[in-house]
Amino acid sequence: MQIRKVHMLLVILMAGIIVYFGIPHIIQTSCQLAGQADLDETFSVLPRMSYPQPFVDKPQRTDVLLMSPWLAPIVWEGTFNRDILNAQYRQKNLIVGVATFAVKKYVRFTEGFLSSANKFFLSGHRVNFYIFTDHPEKIPLMKLAPEKRLFIIPIQNYSRWQDISMNRMDIISSHIHSHWRYEVDYLYSMDIDVQLFEHIGVEIIDTLVGTISSWQYTKPRENNSYERRPESQATIPSGEGDFYYAASFYGGSVSEVYKLTTACFKGVTEDRANGIEAKWHEESHLNKYLLYHKPTRLLSPEYYWDEELIRPHIVKVKRLSSVRKDLKEVRF
Amino acid sequence: MTCGKVVKSVFILCLILIPIFIWMIVWNGPVRYLPYYLPCPEILRQDVLTLTPWLAPIVWEGIFNSELLDSAYKPLNLTIGVTAFAIGKYTKFVGPFLESAEKFFMKGYRVNYYIFTNNPQVIPRVQLQPDRSLSIVPIKKYSHWQETSMRRMEVINRHIAEVSHQEVNYLFCLDIDMVFHNPWGVETLGEMVAAIHSGYYNVPRSQFPYERRSSSAAFIPDSQGDFYYAGAVFGGLVKQVYEFTRACHMTILADKANGIMATWQEESHLNRHFFSHKPSKLLSPEYVWDDTKPKPPEVRLIRFSTVDKNHKEIRD
Numbered sequence A: 001m002q003i004r005k006v007h008m009l010l011v012i013l014m015a016g017i018i019v020y021f022g023i024p025h026i027i028q029t030s031c032q033l034a035g036q037a038d039l040d041e042t043f044s045v046l047p048r049m050s051y052p053q054p055f056v057d058k059p060q061r062t063d064v065l066l067m068s069p070w071l072a073p074i075v076w077e078g079t080f081n082r083d084i085l086n087a088q089y090r091q092k093n094l095i096v097g098v099a100t101f102a103v104k105k106y107v108r109f110t111e112g113f114l115s116s117a118n119k120f121f122l123s124g125h126r127v128n129f130y131i132f133t134d135h136p137e138k139i140p141l142m143k144l145a146p147e148k149r150l151f152i153i154p155i156q157n158y159s160r161w162q163d164i165s166m167n168r169m170d171i172i173s174s175h176i177h178s179h180w181r182y183e184v185d186y187l188y189s190m191d192i193d194v195q196l197f198e199h200i201g202v203e204i205i206d207t208l209v210g211t212i213s214s215w216q217y218t219k220p221r222e223n224n225s226y227e228r229r230p231e232s233q234a235t236i237p238s239g240e241g242d243f244y245y246a247a248s249f250y251g252g253s254v255s256e257v258y259k260l261t262t263a264c265f266k267g268v269t270e271d272r273a274n275g276i277e278a279k280w281h282e283e284s285h286l287n288k289y290l291l292y293h294k295p296t297r298l299l300s301p302e303y304y305w306d307e308e309l310i311r312p313h314i315v316k317v318k319r320l321s322s323v324r325k326d327l328k329e330v331r332f
Numbered sequence B: 001m002t003c004g005k006v007v008k009s010v011f012i013l014c015l016i017l018i019p020i021f022i023w024m025i026v027w028n029g030p031v032r033y034l035p036y037y038l039p040c041p042e043i044l045r046q047d048v049l050t051l052t053p054w055l056a057p058i059v060w061e062g063i064f065n066s067e068l069l070d071s072a073y074k075p076l077n078l079t080i081g082v083t084a085f086a087i088g089k090y091t092k093f094v095g096p097f098l099e100s101a102e103k104f105f106m107k108g109y110r111v112n113y114y115i116f117t118n119n120p121q122v123i124p125r126v127q128l129q130p131d132r133s134l135s136i137v138p139i140k141k142y143s144h145w146q147e148t149s150m151r152r153m154e155v156i157n158r159h160i161a162e163v164s165h166q167e168v169n170y171l172f173c174l175d176i177d178m179v180f181h182n183p184w185g186v187e188t189l190g191e192m193v194a195a196i197h198s199g200y201y202n203v204p205r206s207q208f209p210y211e212r213r214s215s216s217a218a219f220i221p222d223s224q225g226d227f228y229y230a231g232a233v234f235g236g237l238v239k240q241v242y243e244f245t246r247a248c249h250m251t252i253l254a255d256k257a258n259g260i261m262a263t264w265q266e267e268s269h270l271n272r273h274f275f276s277h278k279p280s281k282l283l284s285p286e287y288v289w290d291d292t293k294p295k296p297p298e299v300r301l302i303r304f305s306t307v308d309k310n311h312k313e314i315r316d
Helices: A005-042 A082-090 A104-120 A161-183 A254-273 A282-292 A327-331 B003-026 B066-076 B088-104 B145-162 B238-257 B266-276 B311-315
Strands: A096-102 A127-133 A148-154 A186-190 A194-196 A208-212 A245-253 A297-299 A320-322 B079-086 B110-117 B132-138 B170-174 B178-180 B192-196 B229-237 B281-283 B304-306
Touching (some): A096 A104, A104 A127, A104 A327, A161 A186, A161 A282, B079 B145, B145 B238, B238 B266
Parallel strands (some): A096 A186, A127 A148, A208 A297, B079 B110, B079 B170, B110 B132
Antiparallel strands (some): A186 A245, A194 A320, B192 B229
């Protein structure tokens, strides 16, 4: 095609328009940056974000309890803006550890757990997965996202599944003491026989975090799930109790989780010496600990849903759920 | 269709539906239940926002249990500091402020009051409870009240560095021309605490009196902003208050260098900083009320509010 005068004129005109509107903008931006940068250095600023204004007379949800009586937020879908939380979190350069146990037949759940956690757990943030197993060779080799790392740690198994379950506390406690307090800032313990279906993000990060059990279906004070026998270290006197917490997902800062696991395992050991075993094993001890050391944040049952239960409409999102299995077959 | 046929079809429909209904109720399949994390009326407010989008609690009457909180905080053996500025004619507010604080502020905890004034002699010696102390800190008075107001950030910051960081765990910076009417307890403690201004708590963000000139370091555009926070109340862990006051003072100085003074002096800078660094806990307008306003239904209890005064008369 011949280059005609018309074409030349058009090109010059467009170039002129771009220059006319573009240059002042470039100058303005660079000036702003020069001024703001000095101030920004003194205090790192959250990036510009646009989100709807929160109104004081418009609560986000009125169908569920959003805060415990000791002012710990309860995390439900619709109450938080993950972009704001991510922006705050990124400034702190933190690493989160996840401890999980794949012992005996539970090894088969590893692939499902890892692939879904890789996709949905703290996506975009640094996470160390620590998988304890008695069959390291059976752990599938998986490609994880760049910020995620996998550590396979061999442990011995026990003949009773209850012992395997309860000794997790001791293993976590000693690993924090020996390694993790140098490697991670926050640590979460999760069951391996779960899968993630929705994002679990930095809304879970806080000093001491418990998940409200999906089985909580009576008033806490009358809850039958607590250990009530006074002979056990996990006993909670009748008339006491806040929530029933699930041992399948709990965590917090490394120092708080250390205190929790040490205290719980001490209770387990004393019970063993007295020939008693708590009703729901380490979960009973966990509940006793969290009653007297209140969590700073609670996760709604969205964060651990037991597959055996039908999900009520107030649990709008199922983020993490147990995998269907035949308990008799997999435990023995 | 005849009447008879209608009746017949309805009858057949019922015959089919009723067994299905009974089967649904009786079926021993997955458990159905009413979970207990539903709101319980005694300890919930359904009419107000109790959590910010960044999961910071907003403290209102009815959502917290004071005994529970006290049982968690008392063993920590805390000391809480309070700063207040009584410059010029504002010294007359010190007496009522301190007397009401003795009745309602952090009962049962150790409290250090720090009153900054240019006229130490006129500060009344109020009778304090055994675990409480009053420290009178002499400072300079500026010719313009706005200057005095904005210098507060610098003064608090310097005082923390020199004195209060060793004496207190938490520090609250309050206006002196106010009085406590109801308990103010440990539900207010947090890493960084701000209070929602009583005049703007249910107003669109474009109407917040933020500094709107882009040449100011306190500038917040129309489309941004969470809440309008009151300059009369802020606080938190002493280390956080140190960082916060330093940051506010830096932006105040930046504005000074550019020959501009923010619309609401240090309150504009406070809002700018709380927008960039969200507070970890918010206090509802119960904690910073204006007595000239009628009390709306959301505000069940007024804990801390302004004293009626003639601004012209006391400012200069």
